[in-house]
Amino acid sequence: MLGALGTGAVSYLTPLAAYAKTPSVIPYGAAVRTDPLYDDPAYKKAILDHCQIIVGEGGLKWIDLRPDRYSFDFTQADRQLAFAQEHGLEMRGHTLAWYAAMPDWTETIASPEEARLELVTHIQTVVGRYKGRISSWDVCNEPIAELPTRDAPIRDSIWLRQLGRDYIELALRTTAEIDPGARLVINDYNFEQANDTGRAKRKAFLDLVRELKAKDVPLHAVGLQGHINARIPIDRPGLTAFVAELDAMGLGVLVTELDVIDDALPAPEAERDAAVADFAKQYLEAIGEACKPEAILTWGISDRFTWVPIWFTRSDGLPNRPLPLDADYQPKPMMQVIKDFARSFDQ
Ligand code: 9MR
DSSP: OOOTTOOSSOOTTSOHHHHHHOTTOOOEEEEEOHHHHHHOHHHHHHHHHHOSEEEESSSSSHHHHOSSTTOOOOHHHHHHHHHHHHTTOEEEEEEEEOSSSOOGGGGGOOSHHHHHHHHHHHHHHHHHHTTTTOOEEEEEEOOBOSSOOSSOOBOOOHHHHHHTTHHHHHHHHHHHHHOTTSEEEEEEOOTTBSSHHHHHHHHHHHHHHHHHHHTTOOOOEEEEOOEEETTSOBOHHHHHHHHHHHHHTTOEEEEEEEEEEOTTSOSSHHHHHHHHHHHHHHHHHHHHTTOOOSEEEESOSBTTSOSHHHHOOOTTOOOOOOSSBOTTSOBOHHHHHHHHHHHTTOO
16 A cells, blocks of 8 residues: 555555656655654554655765764664655655764864765765665755855865865765766755756756756756745746756756745644645745656745744744644645645546
C-alpha cells in the first residue's frame, strides 16, 4: 500500500528518481526528529500514514556527525535510516556542505588544503557509509547569500573562505565519485518572494547552476525549500519562470522543506490554517505550472515539532501552525492542498 498520496503502481522501494518518471505519483515526505519516531506512537503513525520519504531534520549535519575533527557519530542518522528501511520509506540526506550547524572546531580550519581534506574526507565517509541506501543528497545547502549581490553572490562559510565558490563543485564531484547512483541536489530558499531578495536569489542561483552545468559538474536536481514567509507575497510569475529555466536545463525540481511562517497571520485557527493552506497552494501551483516536482517534503509533519518558533514566535503567544498536521496529528487544509496538487498530475 502506498501512503496517502500514492495512487500509482510504484512500490515504497522505488528510487526517488523513478517517481519522477511515473506520471501519477508525486511522493510526499517530511523532515523527522529521531526520538519521537521511536518514542511517540502517534508521531510514528502520522509519518507512516502520510509519508513515502523522510529526511532527518538533524542527524546528518556536521554538528551532529562531527563532535571532533577525528570522529563521526552516526547514531541519529542510523536510527532514522533503520526506521526508513523497516517501513519501506526512502530517506533523503541533508546535508553535506552548509554554512550553518557546524561544530566550533571547524572554525580552526586554516588553509585551503586543510579545508579540502576535511570536506572530501567528510563526504567520502558519510556518503560511503550510506551508499545505495540514501539515494538523494542535499549535497550543498543554502549556497546563495542572504541578499546576493553581483560581487558576493555566494554565502559566507568556512568552505567559501578557504576554497572559494569551487567548494560547491568539489562537494558535488566528490559525492558523485563515492556514490555514482545518488541523485545530487543543491537546496536553497526565498526564491518565491515578491521582493528584491526573491529576485536576487533566483538570479544568483540560476547563475550558479548554469556555471556548474557548463563545467559538466554532476548535479541532477534542485531543492526549493519553501519556507514561505506569510508576510511576503509569492511572486507567482517569477517563481514559475525560475522553475521553467531550471527544468529547461534538464534539472529535476523537489520541494524540500515546505512550511508557512505564520507569525503575522490572524490568530483564529480556522482563518490561519486557511491562509497557510492558501500560501502552500499558490507556491505549489506556481511550481507546477513549469514542471512536475519529483517530490514534496514538508519541514516536519505536525505543528508539535517545528523549527518556526525558534525565529518566528507570535507576539500573541499562540503556538505556530506552519505544517500539514496540527499538534494532535490531525490533518489541516494544508495537507489537502498537497494531496490535491499531487493528484492534479494524475493522468
Ligand atoms: O529545523 C532545523 C532546526 O531544528 C535546527 O536547529 C537548525 C540548525 O541545524 O536547522 C533547521 O533546519 C533548517 C534546514 O536544515 C535548512 N533550511 C532551513 C531549516 C530551518 O531553519
